[in-house]
Amino acid sequence: VGCDRSKNLVDICGEKHFQAFVCDALSVPIRSGSCDACISIAVIHHFSTAERRLATIRELARLLRPGGTALIYVWAMEQEYKNQKSKYLKEKNGGKNKDKEMNTATAQRPLSDQEPDNSSQDSAWSDQLLNDLKDESCDAKPVEDFRLPVHTNRTSFHSQDLLVPWHLKGGTKKKEENVDTVLVPGGSKESQELSPVFHRYYHVFCEGELEAVCRSLDCMRVQKSYYDQGNWCVILEKL
Numbered sequence: 001v002g003c004d005r006s007k008n009l010v011d012i013c014g015e016k017h018f019q020a021f022v023c024d025a026l027s028v029p030i031r032s033g034s035c036d037a038c039i040s041i042a043v044i045h046h047f048s049t050a051e052r053r054l055a056t057i058r059e060l061a062r063l064l065r066p067g068g069t070a071l072i073y074v075w076a077m078e079q080e081y082k083n084q085k086s087k088y089l090k091e092k093n094g095g096k097n098k099d100k101e102m103n104t105a106t107a108q109r110p111l112s113d114q115e116p117d118n119s120s121q122d123s124a125w126s127d128q129l130l131n132d133l134k135d136e137s138c139d140a141k142p143v144e145d146f147r148l149p150v151h152t153n154r155t156s157f158h159s160q161d162l163l164v165p166w167h168l169k170g171g172t173k174k175k176e177e178n179v180d181t182v183l184v185p186g187g188s189k190e191s192q193e194l195s196p197v198f199h200r201y202y203h204v205f206c207e208g209e210l211e212a213v214c215r216s217l218d219c220m221r222v223q224k225s226y227y228d229q230g231n232w233c234v235i236l237e238k239l
Helices: 007-015 050-063 087-093 209-215
Strands: 002-004 020-022 035-041 064-075 125-129 147-149 161-167 180-183 194-203 220-228 231-238
Touching: 002 007, 007 020, 035 050, 050 064, 050 209, 050 231, 064 209, 064 220, 147 161, 209 220, 209 231
Parallel strands: 002 020, 035 064
Antiparallel strands: 064 231, 125 147, 161 194, 180 194, 220 231
């Protein structure tokens, strides 16, 4: 059984005959202790406070039966680890797998699978405020003026808290939408239409950060903590 905050994604699951429903990861409408296993892929890094990220993991723990296991993937600050670049950095100029479905090996890729237009990145800072910025670690530079930097896709991270642009494929901008627009390159007249760009919040995790959050829960034991293609991952057991 799957769940997601996005109704459109849940509808796609339904079309493929999978069981899925819409809900918030902070409050999953499933009975406590009823799951043998839970998987959280590329979800927790979208919560903007340490308290909410911890609450999300606590909610996963609530769903598990004693002895049940959980797998968590979050985007890593370290996109180059042990002298190896992640697939995310390697695909900076496009790759053969660019249009493949997102999987656990590339959980950090935006679902739009489209590269941001670099001309839209000239303004390095967003006006969106982050209310509870913590001290930066991992040698990341502090966020100035409490404003979030806008990330340039397929590049290394310079802040743990940032916004990632999403360029919609074939999107049409509605009058009421308050979004940035870019000119899509291409030869046809249709491809020259303006497409909306949305900025999605991410908190990228430093080495050891996800594991430390999980260890703060007395009801869970960390079985394994590892790095996988630009993601920090843990396997937990419910005590």
